[in-house]
Amino acid sequence: MSATVASGPARAQPAGVERRRPGVGTVYRWELAKLRYQKRTYLGLGAAILVPILFALAIHFHHNRHRGGGFAFSDYLSRSGLALPLVILLFGAIWLFPLIVALVAGDIFASEDHNGTLKTILTRSLERHQIFAGKALVAATYAAVAVLLGGTVAIIAGTVQSGFNSLQSLSGTIVSAPKALELVYVSLLVYLVPIAAIVCLGLLLSTVTRNSAAAIVGTLMFSLLIQLVGVLPGLSGTTPYLLSTQFNAWQGLLRTPIDWEPIVRAVWVCALYGIPALAGAFLIFLRRDVAGG
């Protein structure tokens, strides 16, 4: 170490002089910057890009032999590229998007515990609630980017494979390609509602477990188990209120006229899942002792 102390000691702040303080925006920008350094970020986004491309390739190689799959829009995969993002939304709800979301939401607090850096950032000039807000916003941003990116790649891949053609709605009416494109993007936005609930669950597990692997796996397992609940005998009555069901709410947009009921239900059901989880994570983070690391 050099013998000189270049910065010298602190001088007392004169009374009444307010230092310019960082805020939630500072945390948000730096959490985004940190994501750029981490492999898991690219794993998730890579999966969101790769899966639609694989689907498009599968359509290309198999559409003559295997027509349709018996699910919504499966018959249209080879007729309109705009069907592909909708099929991705259907299959992505099972594990793809919950896993991608969990990769960041489940890790964002737990990794601070793992690295011992929570004590480092909590002894700077930011309040705990500001750090929480910044991190939660970044987890939500990542989830939104993954879904929108996956959807956009699916639109492009589907269009390349099957053309930018009109789409038949779930009510049997034909929707023009531009209108269908608009509906696809609105569907992606509606899809973000249950995704936001998954983000909140990931944040809760991240703060509770303080372990990235446990939080990521836990979030994914919750998502899978709640789908199982819907198929268990005698529990079919719970189906409309399961988080997994809300991943299909966007289908209301593809009916004529638009069926808003599943969308409205998705909003409040997801709020019932997400808000308590988020509040729990917030309170735990605010009050927890930082004793490790």
Place this chain on the structure above:
Amino acid sequence: MSSALAAIEVRGLVKRYGKIVAVAGVDLTVEVGDVLGYLGPNGAGKTTSLRMMLGLIQPTAGTVRLFGRDPLASVRALDGVAGFVEAPAFYPYMSGRRNLELLAAFDGAGARTRIDSALSTVDLVGRAGDKVGGYSHGMRQRLGIAAALLREPKLLLLDEPATGLDPAGMRDMRRLIRRLADDGMTVLLSSHLLGEVQEICNRVAIIRNGRIVYQGTIAALARGEGTIYHLATTDDGHAEQICAKQPGLVDVRQENGKVAFIAGQTAVDELSRALVENGVLIHELAPQMVNLEDLFFSLTEGDGTGPLLADAEALAAAPPAQTPGPVEAAR
């Protein structure tokens, strides 16, 4: 002595984890300009109390004030305060400089402009672009100091900053802390290195079983309050009886075939006269200064009520002529 302007004022600080009491009621005052050595064996409660001082842990009871402000109420209490607890931690996937940029952003108030000088101070300019994951422990310690300097602290809390450093690194760390202190920074230095504390601190606090058992100045130790004497005479049995009756002498005992006791210089002068008057001739009357190590082990080993603590209390209560300076004994 304490006031709202004290750099650190801790009162009745308690932390319990279930039935385990990690900190059992710490009272500690660090005045502005102090360089306080914070000593204690492993598990004594040093790190837990430091974490409470920085607002990382909520105390079960008691209060902490940093320059009069409560770190639990708002992080604004940490304005002008910096340091690290246990090993400083950084994001391993980012470079040292990038870590400092992040922390400077979290500090605000122009901290970013101090990154280069902080890196220069800790001699990390050449490795600032490398990922922290590849840093040695010593480099991380130095980066921890650099991160602290970004805040232009008035108060620096350091937990074992020399741990893991090689001898040259330890020497440089000592010099750096000494220089910061000389420039007016208040420092709380938690350390196991008693020589280091004795060299760079002006005050010392010793914690054991979650309580402060001694607070005092290094100068008080150096002045000889509580000096141990060893006495050899022509008649040690008689000499011990005389010592036992002599005012100003405490903890009179046989030790290694000699009479040992603790006293101030004036009391020893009176003892010499008393021995001669009683026909006991002195073969040897040798002082052994009580250093920090003696004090530390006396207070932290065994039942923790070793003779030096009792002696310190006794000397503090003795008349001023026999105890030339104040001794702040633990209660």
